[in-house]
Amino acid sequence: MSLRKFVSRWHSILMAGALVAGAFVTTGGGVAAAVAAPSHPSHSSQPNFGSNVYIFNPSMLQSQIQATVDAVAAQQVSNQFGTQRYALLFEPGTYGTSTDPLNFQVGYYTAVAGLGLSPNDVVINGSVYVRNQCFSGQCTALVNFWRSLSNLTINATATGFGCYSGEFWPVSQAAPMRRVHIIGPTTLMDYCTNPSFASGGFIADSQFDGTVVNGSQQQWLIRNSKLDGWSNGVWNQVFSGVVGAPAQCFPGVPKGCGPYTTLATSPVTREAPYLYEDSKNHFNVFVPAVQHNSAGTTWGGGQTPGVSVPIKNFFIAEPTDSAGTINDALRHGKNLILTPGVYQLDRTIEVTRPDAVVLGLGFPTLVPEHGIVSMSVESTKGVMLSGVIFDAGLKNSRMLLQVGSGDERGDNGGRGENEASDPTTLSDVFFRIGGATPGKATTSLVVNSNNVILDDIWAWRADHGNGVGWKANTADTGVIVNGDNVTAYGLFVEHYQKYEVIWNGNRGTDIFFQNEMPYDPPSQAAWMEARGVDGWAAFKVGNHVSSFSGYGMGSYSFFNQGVNIFAAHSFEVPVSLPASSLHDLLTIFLSTSGFGGILHVINDTGGSSTIANPDTPVTVVSYP
Numbered sequence: 001m002s003l004r005k006f007v008s009r010w011h012s013i014l015m016a017g018a019l020v021a022g023a024f025v026t027t028g029g030g031v032a033a034a035v036a037a038p039s040h041p042s043h044s045s046q047p048n049f050g051s052n053v054y055i056f057n058p059s060m061l062q063s064q065i066q067a068t069v070d071a072v073a074a075q076q077v078s079n080q081f082g083t084q085r086y087a088l089l090f091e092p093g094t095y096g097t098s099t100d101p102l103n104f105q106v107g108y109y110t111a112v113a114g115l116g117l118s119p120n121d122v123v124i125n126g127s128v129y130v131r132n133q134c135f136s137g138q139c140t141a142l143v144n145f146w147r148s149l150s151n152l153t154i155n156a157t158a159t160g161f162g163c164y165s166g167e168f169w170p171v172s173q174a175a176p177m178r179r180v181h182i183i184g185p186t187t188l189m190d191y192c193t194n195p196s197f198a199s200g201g202f203i204a205d206s207q208f209d210g211t212v213v214n215g216s217q218q219q220w221l222i223r224n225s226k227l228d229g230w231s232n233g234v235w236n237q238v239f240s241g242v243v244g245a246p247a248q249c250f251p252g253v254p255k256g257c258g259p260y261t262t263l264a265t266s267p268v269t270r271e272a273p274y275l276y277e278d279s280k281n282h283f284n285v286f287v288p289a290v291q292h293n294s295a296g297t298t299w300g301g302g303q304t305p306g307v308s309v310p311i312k313n314f315f316i317a318e319p320t321d322s323a324g325t326i327n328d329a330l331r332h333g334k335n336l337i338l339t340p341g342v343y344q345l346d347r348t349i350e351v352t353r354p355d356a357v358v359l360g361l362g363f364p365t366l367v368p369e370h371g372i373v374s375m376s377v378e379s380t381k382g383v384m385l386s387g388v389i390f391d392a393g394l395k396n397s398r399m400l401l402q403v404g405s406g407d408e409r410g411d412n413g414g415r416g417e418n419e420a421s422d423p424t425t426l427s428d429v430f431f432r433i434g435g436a437t438p439g440k441a442t443t444s445l446v447v448n449s450n451n452v453i454l455d456d457i458w459a460w461r462a463d464h465g466n467g468v469g470w471k472a473n474t475a476d477t478g479v480i481v482n483g484d485n486v487t488a489y490g491l492f493v494e495h496y497q498k499y500e501v502i503w504n505g506n507r508g509t510d511i512f513f514q515n516e517m518p519y520d521p522p523s524q525a526a527w528m529e530a531r532g533v534d535g536w537a538a539f540k541v542g543n544h545v546s547s548f549s550g551y552g553m554g555s556y557s558f559f560n561q562g563v564n565i566f567a568a569h570s571f572e573v574p575v576s577l578p579a580s581s582l583h584d585l586l587t588i589f590l591s592t593s594g595f596g597g598i599l600h601v602i603n604d605t606g607g608s609s610t611i612a613n614p615d616t617p618v619t620v621v622s623y624p
Contacts, residue, residue, distance in 0.1 A: 046281070049087070050339045052340040052341065052362060053340065054068055054087070055090075055091065056090050058095060062102060065102065066102065070105075072086050073106065076108045077107035078133070081435060082109070084109060086362050088112045089113055089275070090113070092277065093122065094125065095125065095126070096157070101125050106128060106147045109363040110363075111147070111150070111362045111363060112148065113274065114151040115276050117278070118304075119153055119180060119206075119299060120299075123152070124153070125155045125157050126155075127167050131190055131193075132144075132170060139190070139193035140195065142199050143172065144171040145172055145174045145458075146363055147175050148178070149176075150180060151178070152180060152181075155184065156210070162192075163191075166184050167187070168190055169186065170188055170196070174428075174458045174460075176202045176203070177204075178428075181206065182207070182209065184210045185210045186208055187215060188212065188215060189214070191213075198215070198218070200220050201220045202221050202456045204223045205224050205225060205271050206222075206225045206297065207226040207297055207300060210229075211229035214232050214233055214234070217234060218234045220233075220236075221238045222240075223241055223266055224240070224266055224269055224295065224297065225242050225297060226243040226244055226296055228244060230246050233258055233259050233260060236512075236552055237260050237552075238263075238551065239260065240511050241295040243296045245260075246262065248260060248262040250584040251621070265294055266293070266489070266511070268290065268487050269291045271298055272427035272428060272455070273288070273357050273427075274359075275337075282311070285308070285335070285337075285357060289304075290421065291305075309335060313333075313335055315330070317329075317336060318339055319342055323343075323347040336356070339364065340363065341364060342365045343364060343367065344367050345367065348372050349376075351375065351377045355384075356383050357384045358385045359384075363387065366390050367393050368393040371396055372397060375390070375400075376402045377424065379449045381422040382419075382422040382424060384425050385427070386429070387428050389431075391431075392432065392434065392444075393441075394439065394440070396440040396442060397442070398441070399443045399444065400441050400444050401445050402446050402448070403448060403449050403452055404448030404452075404483060406482065419451060420451045424449055426453070431445060431459040431460065433461040434467040435473075436465060437466055439467060443476060443477045444459040447480070447483050447486055449483045451484075452483055452486045453489075456489065457492065457493075458492040461478070461495040463495050463518075470520045474497065476497055477499050478494070479501045479502075480502045480503075481505050484505045484506045485508070486505050487508070487509045487510075487511075488508075489512060490512050491510055491513045494516045497518055498536045499536050499537060500517075500536075501538065503539070503540065506547050510539075510548075510549070511550075512553070516557070517538060517570075519560045521559065523565075524563075524566065533568050535565065537567070537571060537572035540572045544574075545577070548577060556588045557589055558589075559597075561595070564595045566599055569602060570598050570602065572603060579622075582622070585606070586601065586617040586619045587617070590614070591614060594614075596610070597611065602620055605624075606619070
């Protein structure tokens, strides 16, 4: 579809930012008071995950379940920058019927998950859906962030919903779908209200028995899944290890195919850990094994390979627990579950043990005090970190999450222990500089260890919300990779003020990159990489790097300060890289009302994206 109307997308969002940030919010206690809350243990083996984790079982009245999930949605659908967090968990069994389906909406900071060992152990006859939000007369999914759906089966049934039939999941960044089996049609676009723009997204380890309508989704990554059909594309659709994926076709052919970047297999993957309940009603966390050169789901042919970790081996933290208490538990060999809420940290959370698991339930959010690093993961093997938001604090932190010892440049970094056979993995880990609260951080994520997997990362210097401005929410770089053999899937990095990604490690791979340059440089002089070099590249591969592979990488500009701002190029890499190291690159000028633009796609190769060609991808298929 034509996206010329996309020109006003961020203008309208920016204008609505104050309304979003100041939306009416009920307290978590208000939700609990409104319904019978099934969040406390229903049997002796069930841990107490706190009042914001709701655990349902098939014996409950459906009316009670419906009232609970609806009450959470009523609070969270408009609660973009609130402090409330929720997890809605379903024990094994079937919920809803074909004549009386269970349909409910998912809002901000809400994780919906099944508690089976397989996605087929929890079946919802109905839908778990997301809708457009409407601001200034425009209804889009452009700010549908921070929510998730995982580990269950949906028999898509939406009785009496009018236009809304099947499973609707129109989201943008930080809204992953994992280990989901959908039977029936799925749409990633809310086509029931206009103009229906969306800017996602991430799916992994999922199966779709029915066509997936991509619709207006400008970019999307689907990894290690199975498709029955996929319709259309806009700018950048990437398929890695997906059975039934559309054939490679980049750039897109009007009224033909694409734009599709298709890899038959994923080089190295490790699925996110997940909570489950066994046949004896005991809770465990399943830790999937690493896979190499894989395609399709981990569970379609039987149990996902990996190991189960009993819940007794976890410290279940609450937002009232201090970082000192959490560190004591980690030092004594416990793994860590962070329950929903905002954690104010007066010291760094230190993860030092090999194969430690840190699992967030319901988007727990870590906020550093006094400019500290929120979390450090030592250069050790097999650490699993999943489902956590890192917010910047009022005082500048040099980084928010450090993986591997050393500094931002990797100096004095110890990299030896993190083995390729047991890689540290970050799944659904998100960073914010401003937006929710004023904050500053020089770098969001620094990876010094080797053999790390980055699986769905959104690093966002906020362009709307609280504490937003060129000199307010300051941040140089979103992600720095110093380790070798690092593999990234779904790297979303936006609006940072210098290089947005710096990749210094050798033999690295990035499969899908989505970037928007900062909107708000006040002048060209304020945004210069070097004398005579306008702007900053979005993705910088270090000059000494001899091997790097990239697939399906896009960078967009929308400079909104009323003056021409230019970036000399979006991607800056050594010309000495082997031939065809990078595949399917693009830049786009987002708005007919913006200024300046991007002059080249990669180094001095590729045309410009400016007011002369708005909303039109400028591509480089292979480089060098």
